[in-house]
Amino acid sequence: MTDSYTVVGKSFQRIDGIDKVTGTARYATDLKFENMLYAGLLRSPHAHARVSRIDTSAAQKLPGVKAVATLFDVPKVVQYWFFLRTEKKKEQMFLYDNIVRFIGDPVLAIAATSVDTLKKALSLVSVEYEPLKAIHDPNIALKETEVSIHKKGNIAFKVNKEFGNIQEGFKAADIIVENTYHTSKQKHAGMEPIGTCVASFQSNGRLTVYSSTQLPHWSRHYLAKALDLSLNRVRVIKPFTGGAFGGRCGVIHGLEVMTSYLSRETLRPVKMSFTREEDFSATETRHPMTIRMKTGATKEGIITANEVEILSDTGGYGTHYIGVIADCMSTGIGLYKIPNYSFSGIVVYTNKSMCGAFRGYGNPQMNFAQESQMDIIAREIGMDPMALKLKNYREEGEMDPVLNQRILSNGLEECLTKGARSCGWEEKRSKLPGNDSIKKGIGLSIMLHGTGAARALPDPASATIMINSDGTANLHTAAADEGQGNRTVLAQIAAEILGIEFKDILVSETDTDITPLDCGTHGSRQAYCGGLSVRDAAMDARKKMLAHAGKRLMVTPDQLMIKNGRIFEKTNPENYISIKDLMQKIQIRDMGVCEQIIGSASGIAPAMPGYYGAVFAEVEVNTQTGEVKVIKLTSAYDVGKAINPEMVKGQIVGGGIMGIGYALTEGLQLEDGHILNPNFTDYRLLRSCDIPKIEPIIVESNEPTGPFGAKGIGEGSMVNIASAISNAICHATGVRLTDLCITLEKILQGLKKIKCG
Amino acid sequence: MKKTDIRVNINGEWHDLTVTLQDRLIDTLRDQMGLTGTKEGCGEGECGACTINLNGKAVLSCLMLSVQADGAEIQTIEGLQNGLDLHPLQTAFLSESAVQCGYCTPGMIMAGHALIKQDPDPDEKTVKTCLANNLCRCTGYEQPVKAVLKAAREMRRKTND
Numbered sequence: 001m002t003d004s005y006t007v008v009g010k011s012f013q014r015i016d017g018i019d020k021v022t023g024t025a026r027y028a029t030d031l032k033f034e035n036m037l038y039a040g041l042l043r044s045p046h047a048h049a050r051v052s053r054i055d056t057s058a059a060q061k062l063p064g065v066k067a068v069a070t071l072f073d074v075p076k077v078v079q080y081w082f083f084l085r086t087e088k089k090k091e092q093m094f095l096y097d098n099i100v101r102f103i104g105d106p107v108l109a110i111a112a113t114s115v116d117t118l119k120k121a122l123s124l125v126s127v128e129y130e131p132l133k134a135i136h137d138p139n140i141a142l143k144e145t146e147v148s149i150h151k152k153g154n155i156a157f158k159v160n161k162e163f164g165n166i167q168e169g170f171k172a173a174d175i176i177v178e179n180t181y182h183t184s185k186q187k188h189a190g191m192e193p194i195g196t197c198v199a200s201f202q203s204n205g206r207l208t209v210y211s212s213t214q215l216p217h218w219s220r221h222y223l224a225k226a227l228d229l230s231l232n233r234v235r236v237i238k239p240f241t242g243g244a245f246g247g248r249c250g251v252i253h254g255l256e257v258m259t260s261y262l263s264r265e266t267l268r269p270v271k272m273s274f275t276r277e278e279d280f281s282a283t284e285t286r287h288p289m290t291i292r293m294k295t296g297a298t299k300e301g302i303i304t305a306n307e308v309e310i311l312s313d314t315g316g317y318g319t320h321y322i323g324v325i326a327d328c329m330s331t332g333i334g335l336y337k338i339p340n341y342s343f344s345g346i347v348v349y350t351n352k353s354m355c356g357a358f359r360g361y362g363n364p365q366m367n368f369a370q371e372s373q374m375d376i377i378a379r380e381i382g383m384d385p386m387a388l389k390l391k392n393y394r395e396e397g398e399m400d401p402v403l404n405q406r407i408l409s410n411g412l413e414e415c416l417t418k419g420a421r422s423c424g425w426e427e428k429r430s431k432l433p434g435n436d437s438i439k440k441g442i443g444l445s446i447m448l449h450g451t452g453a454a455r456a457l458p459d460p461a462s463a464t465i466m467i468n469s470d471g472t473a474n475l476h477t478a479a480a481d482e483g484q485g486n487r488t489v490l491a492q493i494a495a496e497i498l499g500i501e502f503k504d505i506l507v508s509e510t511d512t513d514i515t516p517l518d519c520g521t522h523g524s525r526q527a528y529c530g531g532l533s534v535r536d537a538a539m540d541a542r543k544k545m546l547a548h549a550g551k552r553l554m555v556t557p558d559q560l561m562i563k564n565g566r567i568f569e570k571t572n573p574e575n576y577i578s579i580k581d582l583m584q585k586i587q588i589r590d591m592g593v594c595e596q597i598i599g600s601a602s603g604i605a606p607a608m609p610g611y612y613g614a615v616f617a618e619v620e621v622n623t624q625t626g627e628v629k630v631i632k633l634t635s636a637y638d639v640g641k642a643i644n645p646e647m648v649k650g651q652i653v654g655g656g657i658m659g660i661g662y663a664l665t666e667g668l669q670l671e672d673g674h675i676l677n678p679n680f681t682d683y684r685l686l687r688s689c690d691i692p693k694i695e696p697i698i699v700e701s702n703e704p705t706g707p708f709g710a711k712g713i714g715e716g717s718m719v720n721i722a723s724a725i726s727n728a729i730c731h732a733t734g735v736r737l738t739d740l741c742i743t744l745e746k747i748l749q750g751l752k753k754i755k756c757g
Numbered sequence: 758m759k760k761t762d763i764r765v766n767i768n769g770e771w772h773d774l775t776v777t778l779q780d781r782l783i784d785t786l787r788d789q790m791g792l793t794g795t796k797e798g799c800g801e802g803e804c805g806a807c808t809i810n811l812n813g814k815a816v817l818s819c820l821m822l823s824v825q826a827d828g829a830e831i832q833t834i835e836g837l838q839n840g841l842d843l844h845p846l847q848t849a850f851l852s853e854s855a856v857q858c859g860y861c862t863p864g865m866i867m868a869g870h871a872l873i874k875q876d877p878d879p880d881e882k883t884v885k886t887c888l889a890n891n892l893c894r895c896t897g898y899e900q901p902v903k904a905v906l907k908a909a910r911e912m913r914r915k916t917n918d
Contacts, residue, residue, distance in 0.1 A: 013851050020859030021847040023794015023834035027860060030793035190894050191798045191806055191860040242796070242860030243894045276799040483858025483895050646854045650896060654857065657897035680803035680892060688888040688898040 047673030101316030169305025169340025173296025184667030192242020215520030250319030284356030411638030441732025462602030524712030541599025659721020768836025
């Protein structure tokens with residue numbers, strides 16, 4: 001491999017772009033089959049209740065109703081895929097027992113011949129509930145002994161870790177800053193509602209499921225287990241998906257099982273789709289957290305201690321609640337070399353809609369608290385926040401104590417210096433807010449996020465590549481593309497190694513019959529983990545091609561190069577054979593020879609490299625109204641190597657806008673377990689008229705374990721936006737906000753407090 | 758359910774359709790005509806994914822009854838390209854990286870299409886205001902706005918040629 005790549009590092013257009021701009025791309029919501037039934041769920045109107053009786057007789061009599069499944073007859077499935085191997089947790093299930101634990105918790109499912117019949121049938125079911133006392137406040141859940149949301153109590157998980165000696169750390173500090181932060185219940189809100197799948201169970205025992213899942217192979221494993229089928233009988237196809245952001249790797253698996261069960265009962269294809277309101281109120285959200293943080297530092301700007309206590313509210317059920325709180329710890333500790341660090345986390349159940357994986361996976365919450373603390377310390381000791389960060393961040397070569405791995409690439413310093421130069425940080429930060437009612441400010445925040453999960457979970461990836469007799473190739477990977485463009489990036493990696501043109505790679509659909517085992521798309525892993533498997537599969541194919549070429553060119557394979565569709569002798573490029581020619585010969589033309597070149601690879605990534613970012617946010621705050629206007633984000637991210645720079649920029653800009661939403665406008669509002677804003681009018685996503693200028697800066701630190709040096713980007717781009725904006729608001733007004741999202745009222749209250757001293 | 762006949766021109770061709778009085782236009786297009794390029798994101802007129810052009814104007818097909826479209830000329834995303842040739846808006850959405858998951862894309866393109874018809878030389882603010890009806894969770898809007906501006910330029914250039 002040389003540095004002069006022909007395909008890697010170039011911004012090719014996405015391979016599925018034409019399907020998407022012409023309307024021919026089929027999403028799960030678009031699928032329709034002969035004889036298909038429509039399924040839907042009856043949902044609990046109570047936040048906490050015991051279901052004592054279900055009468056479905058009237059619904060079952062309705063012509064067109066083909067199957068009814070209540071919580072008493074549905075196979076159970078563990079939703080949290082972490083437990084696929086250990087199976088310790090049994091309580092996170094779909095229609096799990098006769099208790100409903102949030103408003104919207106499913107009680108039964110019906111399959112009918114039309115949507116109208118389905119609606120009517122659902123309205124004919126009568127359910128008797130015995131209401132139980134509901135717990136809405138995580139602090140009460142923690143203390144409550146009388147009411148237990150799950151059999152084992154209200155505490156889902158606890159973690160305590162101390163690194164160094166926290167008391168000694170505070171003793172060594174000149175100043176100690178302590179605050180409590182609250183974060184909001186943000187919704188993924190991808191444009192295709194979560195919860196769409198079509199299942200078709202046939203008399204021959206074959207099950208095919210079309211699901212907008214992030215984890216097609218894990219979906220397949222759940223389905224096989226729940227319906228007692230062998231894996232080869234279960235086929236999961238992931239069609240085009242309307243955004244995921246972590247929302248399609250938890251509750252969706254229960255839905256797939258339910259839909260498949262209904263299909264097995266009726267031997268007809270069954271389609272389940274959630275409405276937007278169901279998406280908002282009965283699928284996972286980001287975990288709201290209360291984070292108490294006490295940070296000590298010397299006046300020279302050495303952070304000596306950080307003590308963190310988190311109370312995370314996972315709602316009535318949990319998916320990913322352990323991973324999310326563990327990520328709070330690993331990203332917080334991993335970013336700075338604070339010698340004394342104590343972390344305690346508790347996850348509780350409450351009678352609210354469940355929480356799960358969401359872009360950033362605990363990191364946005366943790367980052368908001370920790371980067372606010374760093375900003376406060378910088379102000380208190382009179383130091384530039386950027387200098388404070390440069391003094392304390394964990395550099396390349398150091399050990400990450402949580403993930404227990406050495407940092408092999410860290411481009412944070414370059415992110416900081418390039419970003420600062422580009423936005424004019426020093427000048428803008430040193431400016432005093434004037435006397436105008438509109439105050440300008442600039443804030444900085446940095447972040448670290450892990451690529452993949454190889455240090456924490458089984459995290460397999462595989463790929464196969466077939467080289468055709470015309471020199472083109474078919475790449476098979478289950479690296480589910482939710483819109484990020486990872487299939488395009490993987491095609492680039494394959495093309496580069498095979499020495500063929502990008503357009504000559506065709507990436508298969510994600511289909512577990514064809515695409516080999518991959519744990520799916522999560523944890524910003526596909527350019528890295530997927531990339532490694534594709535790289536190695538391509539290397540395998542290339543090795544086989546070189547062996548054939550060597551024989552024909554009368555040299556050993558190590559003397560050969562492959563580039564621009566040709567295999568040639570390094571020292572004598574005139575001695576060459578085109579790949580097309582070679583493939584023709586060994587697959588079609590030559591007598592007595594046939595080799596379909598197939599390259600394959602699978603494995604677990606050797607590391608979980610951190611990728612880094614620095615965001616400089618510029619805001620204007622209207623001190624009369626409390627209105628915050630984000631003027632510009634300068635977002636510099638170290639992605640190792642940008643295989644496709646335009647796609648990296650797409651993640652930085654898109655994540656930036658999602659981050660602004662998290663900071664300023666987004667969050668589900670609940671009252672007694674009722675979600676007050678389950679729609680796009682009341683839950684406010686940013687729109688095109690709201691967007692500031694975002695300047696994406698790509699830094700390439702070249703991760704030695706990554707394919708061509710690449711690591712992740714997908715999640716990190718939203719992680720440190722809210723903290724940067726909050727720090728900018730404080731710079732502009734002196735108001736320190738500790739609660740997300742930052743509303744006008746909170747700013748006005750803060751200003752009033754300052755005024756009153 | 759009471760049914761009625763309507764006559765609509767969809768992507769240049771007249772169709773006689775039988776619909777119920779309750780049928781939404783989006784369902785007639787998607788279920789009856791198989792034109793699933795038009796997407797449903799909310800069903801309440803808030804997200805813009807179902808935007809189509811009706812008599813040249815951008816409308817939300819989830820908020821419209823099929824009977825209201827009787828006699829109208831409808832254009833959906835499927836009607837934009839000419840054979841294998843993409844419409845300048847489609848080309849621009851690709852070249853400006855304005856497409857990620859693609860679910861909002863048809864609605865965005867149809868919103869842009871109606872805008873350019875009305876205002877062949879829109880400025881950035883006009884495009885941003887127009888696309889404000891269309892939610893996108895992936896791109897952050899910057900690229901779709903650029904794409905509409907680029908397509909408008911391209912279409913003006915073609916008209917002037």
